[in-house]
Amino acid sequence: MRYSFRSDRRGFTLIELLIVLAVISIVAVIGIPSFIGYLHHTTDMTCRNTAEQLLTEAERSIAVRQFVDASDVAEHFIALLDRSSTTEVSVGYSEEISHASYQTINGERYIASWSISDTYMTVSLTCAEHDTECKRKIRVFYIDTTV
Numbered sequence: 001m002r003y004s005f006r007s008d009r010r011g012f013t014l015i016e017l018l019i020v021l022a023v024i025s026i027v028a029v030i031g032i033p034s035f036i037g038y039l040h041h042t043t044d045m046t047c048r049n050t051a052e053q054l055l056t057e058a059e060r061s062i063a064v065r066q067f068v069d070a071s072d073v074a075e076h077f078i079a080l081l082d083r084s085s086t087t088e089v090s091v092g093y094s095e096e097i098s099h100a101s102y103q104t105i106n107g108e109r110y111i112a113s114w115s116i117s118d119t120y121m122t123v124s125l126t127c128a129e130h131d132t133e134c135k136r137k138i139r140v141f142y143i144d145t146t147v
Contacts (some may be wrong), residue, residue, distance in 0.1 A: 038146045040130075047108055047127035051134040054084055054110075055123060060133075062121065066143045070116040073140055074098055077121070081112060116140065 058080050067073045078100060081089050085102035092099050099113040109128040114121055121140050126133045 038080070040122060044127075044128065044130050044132050045128045045133045046086060047110075051110065051125035051127065051132070054080070055134055055136045055138075057084075058123065059136060062138050062140060066141045068143055073116050073121055074114070077112075077114060084110055 013055050034060045058077060061080060062073065062076065065076065067076070071082055078089060081100055081102050084104060086105045089100050089102040096112050099111060101109065101111050103109045108130075111126045111128055112123065114123045115124075115127075119140060123138060124133060124137070125134045
């Protein structure tokens with residue numbers, strides 16, 4: 001009895017299926033961590049861009065106004081935070097640095113801290129979930145009350 005190989009067989013052999021499964025597994029082992037890293041990088045950049053936009057808006061808004069004193073600058077900055085927040089801004093004060101916590105439209109929670117000197121307001125915005133921080137030094141102009 002002679003055995004012949006039929007050329008019209010259908011389907012795959014077990015070896016072919018195992019080789020394809022091994023190749024897919026290798027690609028997944030390499031690709032999934034890279035994709036997760038890409039997602040974290042993207043959300044970090046989103047947080048950083050949101051913070052940079054708020055700092056730019058604060059810098060523009062503070063640059064065109066003249067303030068009476070440091071508390072006037074702080075109230076103006078808190079109002080800016082309040083406009084960009086979806087929840088109530090909670091504000092705390094210490095001796096040197098003031099801080100506020102707020103949440104943006106995309107759901108990220110930020111912590112803003114600032115200190116005000118005679119000529120500058122130093123602001124730091126930190127995304128609480130991703131620990132990305134943006135800092136900026138903003139020039140402050142006061143009304144001259146020595147007339």
